[in-house]
Every structure is written in C-alpha cells, then in structure tokens.
Amino acid sequence: MSIVHAKDTPYTWGFYDELNPIFLNYVCALNGHHPVPIKDGFSYCDLGCGFGVTANGLAQLFPQGKFTGIDFNEDHIATATELAKDCGSTNIEFMTLDVNHITDAELPQYDFIILHGVLSWVDPGTRENIRQFVADHIKDDGIVYVSYNSLPGWAALAPLRDVVLTHTAGMTTDYLMKTQAGLDYLDFMATNNAAFFVDNPPAREFLAEIKTRDIEYVAHELLIEFTKAYYFHQVAAEYRSAGLSYSGNADLYLNFIDLAVPAEFREILLKATSRFEFESRGDFIRNQRFRKDVYKNSRKTMSEEEQLETLSHIVFGTSCMVPEFQTSVAFGDVELKYAGDVFTGLIEVLSTTPKCAAELVQMDQFKAYGLDLVIDALKFLSAGGQVVPMRENANGRTDLDIDADRYSIPASFNVQLLKRRLLQQDALGLIAPKAGVGISVSMADALFALCLVEANKDEVPNWVFQRLLEARQELQFEGGTETEAIAAAVEKFRATRLPKFLELGILEPAE
Numbered sequence: 001m002s003i004v005h006a007k008d009t010p011y012t013w014g015f016y017d018e019l020n021p022i023f024l025n026y027v028c029a030l031n032g033h034h035p036v037p038i039k040d041g042f043s044y045c046d047l048g049c050g051f052g053v054t055a056n057g058l059a060q061l062f063p064q065g066k067f068t069g070i071d072f073n074e075d076h077i078a079t080a081t082e083l084a085k086d087c088g089s090t091n092i093e094f095m096t097l098d099v100n101h102i103t104d105a106e107l108p109q110y111d112f113i114i115l116h117g118v119l120s121w122v123d124p125g126t127r128e129n130i131r132q133f134v135a136d137h138i139k140d141d142g143i144v145y146v147s148y149n150s151l152p153g154w155a156a157l158a159p160l161r162d163v164v165l166t167h168t169a170g171m172t173t174d175y176l177m178k179t180q181a182g183l184d185y186l187d188f189m190a191t192n193n194a195a196f197f198v199d200n201p202p203a204r205e206f207l208a209e210i211k212t213r214d215i216e217y218v219a220h221e222l223l224i225e226f227t228k229a230y231y232f233h234q235v236a237a238e239y240r241s242a243g244l245s246y247s248g249n250a251d252l253y254l255n256f257i258d259l260a261v262p263a264e265f266r267e268i269l270l271k272a273t274s275r276f277e278f279e280s281r282g283d284f285i286r287n288q289r290f291r292k293d294v295y296k297n298s299r300k301t302m303s304e305e306e307q308l309e310t311l312s313h314i315v316f317g318t319s320c321m322v323p324e325f326q327t328s329v330a331f332g333d334v335e336l337k338y339a340g341d342v343f344t345g346l347i348e349v350l351s352t353t354p355k356c357a358a359e360l361v362q363m364d365q366f367k368a369y370g371l372d373l374v375i376d377a378l379k380f381l382s383a384g385g386q387v388v389p390m391r392e393n394a395n396g397r398t399d400l401d402i403d404a405d406r407y408s409i410p411a412s413f414n415v416q417l418l419k420r421r422l423l424q425q426d427a428l429g430l431i432a433p434k435a436g437v438g439i440s441v442s443m444a445d446a447l448f449a450l451c452l453v454e455a456n457k458d459e460v461p462n463w464v465f466q467r468l469l470e471a472r473q474e475l476q477f478e479g480g481t482e483t484e485a486i487a488a489a490v491e492k493f494r495a496t497r498l499p500k501f502l503e504l505g506i507l508e509p510a511e
C-alpha cells in the first residue's frame, strides 16, 4: 500500500506569521470585528501543530501568552518540545494527543485556536471532532484560524494524487522515495504532454510549484492517507454551527473588492448580499485552491467609529528597506501599483520607523491627507505583504551600528532555528523580537547573518565560503570568482539587509 499515515509522517519546518495574534487581530479589525486584547496575556492553541515551529516562535515573541501545541505524531511533539526547551521557553507546552480522543485531556478554553493545514488532511469523523473541539474550547470573542485546500481550484489538482498512488502502489521503498518517484512520473507526463496536463494548465503549474517545495510537504499533499478539498460555504457552515462568525481572509488582499477579483467582476462582488456570497463568487472567479479563513466567536461587530479608532492605532512597519520595496504587486490577474506621494511617503517613513495612522497624520507630510486616507493607504500597503502590523511598541531604528566587528542573535528561537535548519531549506522563518512578527529570510541572508555572529568583520566572506563548503552547498552569486562574489554579496547584505535585521532585533551588535 503506498498511502502514508499522518501519524508517522514528519511535516516541514515552516513558520507562518499569519498565525501571529497581531496579524489575526488585524484581519478581524479590517473586517469590523473586535481584536482580542493581547497585552496582558492570552491563551493560544495550535491544533495539528506539526513540529511546533510557529508556536515556538510566537511563544518567544509573546511571553505574556500561554501556548499549547497538539499533534498526534509523536515525532512532531518530541521535536517541538525539545525546541521549546532549547529556546528556554516556559510559556509553551506540547501534547501528543489525537483530536479524536481529546476529551480525555482536560483542556481549557483559548483566545486563539489555530487549524493550519489540518482540515483537508483528516477523515470526516476527525473533522467533526475538530469542529466539536473548537466549539467547546474557544472563548467568547476568541479567534479561530482555519486553512484548507479549497474548491473549485483544487478540483483540477486532485487527480494528481490518484495518479501518484497508482504509480507507487507496488513500491516497497520509504515514503520519501515514493514521493520522489511520483513526482518524476508526473514530470514525465507533463513534459510529454499527457492530455491531462494539456487540458489542465493549473495542474502543470502546480507540479512546477511543488517540485520546488520540501519533499515532506509534497508527501503530505500526494500520499497522505486522506485528503479532501472543500468549498468555502461547507467549512463556513460547519464553523457557524460551532457558534463562529466568519471575519475575513488571512490573504489580506482578498478582503478588498478592488484586489480580490479583476475589474470586470467587481460589479458582481459589489452586488453580493452577504460575505458568504462574496467569498463563494470570488473563489470561482479566481479558481481558489487554498483558503486561510479567520473566524470570530462573537456576533458583535464594531461601529464605524470603533473600527476607525482601532485601525488608527495599529502600528505598521516594513519587512524590507526602501530600495528593495516592490512598488508593484500582482495578485493573480490583478496588479496593485503603489504610485503617488502618499504611498511613496509612507513606504519611506515606515521602512525606518514603525508607526500607526494616528501618529502618521500628525506628521506634516501626511496631515493634508487626513486619517481616513492614510488608513486606506496602509490597508493597501499591508495587502501587498511588505508593510506588516507590528507590536504597539515596535520602536524602529535607534542605534543601528552597521559597522560593528561582530553581532549577536538575541532571540534563542532564531539561534535554534539556524542551528537546526541552516542550508536545509530555501528560506527560514525568523522572529523579529522588536517588532513582534516573524519574517521569511532567504537562506543566503540567514547564512550571512550567522557569519556576522561567528566571525570578525574581515573574516565574514571566508567564513561564508567555509560554511558552504562544509555543507556541500552552492549559492548563486552574481559574477567574479566565488570568493569575490561572496565578498560582494556580504557587502550588499550589510548595506541592504543588516539595518533591517538590527531594527527588527534579529541581530544586535555584540557586547
């Protein structure tokens, strides 16, 4: 039998900042729901937490939070627990529990419950038990995050799994080899224009995409014992019956009519009489294949004044500096261009100093725009993902010493992640303690950051070279000999990324 069981199949080492309480609160505020107060403490449960990477990172960002990670895969929980221990975290616990028997464990109610990539990978009975767990364990006013493979987009991809299962049925190799064999088979079919791929261009695109992903992720997509995609309305009905109200989409751009669909379809969405209709019609127009939904355990909504007040105090900063900021972002067929003085000004200010709209309108350059317009501009900027909601006291650059001889990494979570995962995946999710967010860092930047910690200034390029040699890895650099190219890349990192890393608290000058 070639199907693999979730209980025995390790997952990937992803950090997902959309699971950050600050971000989830922002989704709610954008959609007129009250955020959960987090300053003085909150409880957070990640059900089906995998290796607990996100939960561990968040636990360190929010010492006032109490975090619980649950998974029935013993290997996941052992790794997650060890990571928590090595990070020195005392506000997180991991439990090996099957959600089907969770009633035996006396668990409390939570402010946040996370179901990230779980619903589509469990059988109907387990799905119902998850719904019941959420109904029983979410606090009044709490927030629930649910992501899953969605229809109609997934419909064109589902046959890939059957093909792979058939192809690998007789194989006796381990599941990763089977997964690779399945990928190779699909690749052969696509390259030789098997009619399925000719008739289903999204399947070809999907194959190209998964070929670049971790093999463990692909195994979960193609070989896991149970997978099923859902329409938004199916999941929404289930969670409505658990007492929840749909709040909005964690793919922020999908909350905006101007960005959610191309211009010719906007009129249709404008006429939607409910958010359910808006989402369902949008999914068809975009052929949505994955959804990230945020629910609130409350029927209450904010008044317009309350919403304006809430949004005006959310602090935003950037994940990159001005030269790297993309002023045009594409969402499928919709392109968003940040043209105009208000966008240019906001990008410039926020790239160095996180601020909220209430502060920004006090500045001479934004006064004339007024609060509403600045908030709207921030919404569009945040939709593009480069401007992100941060913690209230994200204090921006104070003493950015980009010429120190050595640096250190203040967050033990980042140290542990670099120790375990450096050069093992394309990007690493590191936490930014000063900003209260996680950001995705390319493996080259992660390597340079680590070498700035391990070597004195003049030795950094050599150190990078040695690290790559030891790991038998190559990074793609522009021009010159390898050592010259590495030295140039390190210099570029110092000029463009190091100031951001210092501002965010990923690095700091060594004592």
Ligand SMILES: C[S@@+](CC[C@H](N)C(=O)[O-])C[C@H]1O[C@@H](n2cnc3c(N)ncnc32)[C@H](O)[C@@H]1O
Binding pocket: 006, 007, 011, 012, 014, 047, 048, 049, 050, 051, 070, 071, 072, 073, 076, 097, 098, 099, 100, 115, 116, 117, 118, 121, 122, 126, 220
């Ligand atoms: C696709 S993975 C997602 C992992 C993690 N949320 C992430 O996104 O990195 C699904 C996870 O759900 C867990 N899981 C599946 N069925 C479960 C059950 N009945 N009880 C507890 N955990 C379960 C699996 O072990 C796996 O770690």
